[in-house]
Amino acid sequence: MQKTDIPRVLVLGATGRTGAAVVKFLEETPGQVVPVRTxxxxxTVEQWIKEEKEAVRIDLDDPDTFPAALEGIDRLFVMTGYTSAMNHQTKSLVDAAEDAGVSFLVHLGVFSNGRSTDPHFAWHKLVERYIAGSKLAWTHVHPHVFMENLLGINRLRDGQMVWPMGDKQVGWIANDDIAAVVAKVLAEGSEAHAGQVYELSSDLLNGTELAEFLTTTVGREIPALVLTPDDLQRMIDAGLDTAPPNMDAAYAASTLIWARQTFEGRMDYSVVTTSTVKDLLGREPIRFASWAAAHRQELLDQLS
Ligand SMILES: NC(=O)c1ccc[n+]([C@@H]2O[C@H](COP(=O)([O-])OP(=O)(O)OC[C@H]3O[C@@H](n4cnc5c(N)ncnc54)[C@H](OP(=O)(O)O)[C@@H]3O)[C@@H](O)[C@H]2O)c1
Known part of the structure; x- marks a missing residue:
């Protein structure tokens, strides 16, 4: 693939939550960059090509797929799945991107002070240090907890909002806000964004507060089941709570450590909102009430 004047952006995870939304936003501003789905x-790749969309196959567990996928690519959106393999996957990908002449990389990390001992926070930080030591220009995007978790890992259980962190709040961000920020950074490139770290958090809510919003949205009583991390551990041990299929065991264990550190107040520094969406996109972020209203049917479906 020959390089053209329009930068070509390889979008990892284009079938997933964040990557698919990044492609959607990039396509809303045609002419700036060409998104290449992966x-x-x-x-899936053949289907996209049939639909006249640019697409390549890449398997982060198979670095032999990297050179062909990176051919003719100028910019790269790096996101990995819910797996401890993110470490060696990203290291090998960054090396291959350097070799392929990619100039700019945007990485999806986590909202952290960089000192968290929670394993998946530490993995993301290791990855970012490796990226910083590469020849590529980079931007890191640090989202807080995805509102979309309410449709997945934090979905209602027996009609209840289960919250294993007592009365502790966490920060929330809508996937469309994350993706809109990522797409803007990818489209505008390194001149505007190299070396920036964008922290994303637009609402602070605990389980009881989430349950109140959900009750209003769906028009049915959604009680909060407020627990401790020890209660959650007992539920896991009894087989009453299992990790989602797209999460490996090490990452799942790490989410329990995150819950414990949150419960103990060790993450209190992160209970803040940021103005990043407003600053970069010139509009207010999506607040939880609007997000819930937009996903009312998916939330209602969890009650049937
Ligand atoms: N959920 C949260 O609250 C939260 C908060 C902060 C940060 N994060 C971070 O967000 C990331 C996950 O984002 P997401 O929810 O958008 O993911 P997702 O919806 O689970 O999608 C994962 C994507 O990754 C692709 N993928 C997985 N393994 C791959 C591999 N070996 N090779 C190539 N592609 C692979 C999948 O594509 P195919 O299956 O089509 O190959 C899929 O498109 C994680 O790094 C997580 O730490 C999450």
Whole structure:
């Protein structure tokens, strides 16, 4: 693939929550950059190509797929799945991107002070230090907890909002806000954004507060089941709570450590909102009430 004047952006995770939304936003501003979708699935890639969309197969567990996927690519959106493999996956990908002449990389990390001992926070930080030591210009995007977790790992259980962190609040951010920020940074490139770290948090809510919003949104009583991390550990041990299929065991264990550190107040520094969405996009962020209203049917479906 020959390079053209329009930068070509390889978007990892284009079948997932964040990557798909990044592609959607990049396509809303045609002419700035060309998004190139990726998936591990050859059938998915072929379907995209049939639809006249640019796409390549890449498997982060198979570095032999990297050179072909990176050919003719100028900018790269790096996101990894819910796996401890993010460390060696990203290291090998950054090396291959350097070799392929990629100039700019945007990485999806986590909202942290960089000193967290929670394993998946530490993995993301290690990855970012490696990126910083590469020849590529970079921007890190640090989202707080995805509102979309309410449709996945934090979905209602028996009609209840389960919250294993007592009365502790955490920060929340809508996936469309994360993706809109990532897409803007990718489209504007390193001149505008190299070396920046964008922290994303637009609402502070605990389980009881989430349950109140959900009750209003769906028009049915959604009680909060307020627990401690020890209660959650007992539920896991009894087989009453399992990790989602897209999360490996090490990452799942890490989320329990995160819950414990949150419960103990060790994450209190992160209970803040940021003005990043307003600063970069010139509009207010999506607050939880609007997000819940937009996903009312998916929330209602969890009650049936
Ligand atoms: N959920 C949160 O609250 C939260 C908060 C902060 C940060 N994060 C970070 O967000 C990231 C996950 O984002 P997400 O929720 O958008 O992910 P997601 O919806 O689970 O999507 C994962 C994507 O990664 C791709 N993928 C997985 N393994 C791959 C591999 N070996 N090779 C190539 N592609 C692979 C999948 O594509 P195919 O299956 O098509 O190959 C899929 O498109 C994680 O790094 C997590 O730490 C999450």
């Amino acid at each position: 998936s591990r699935s050859q059938a």
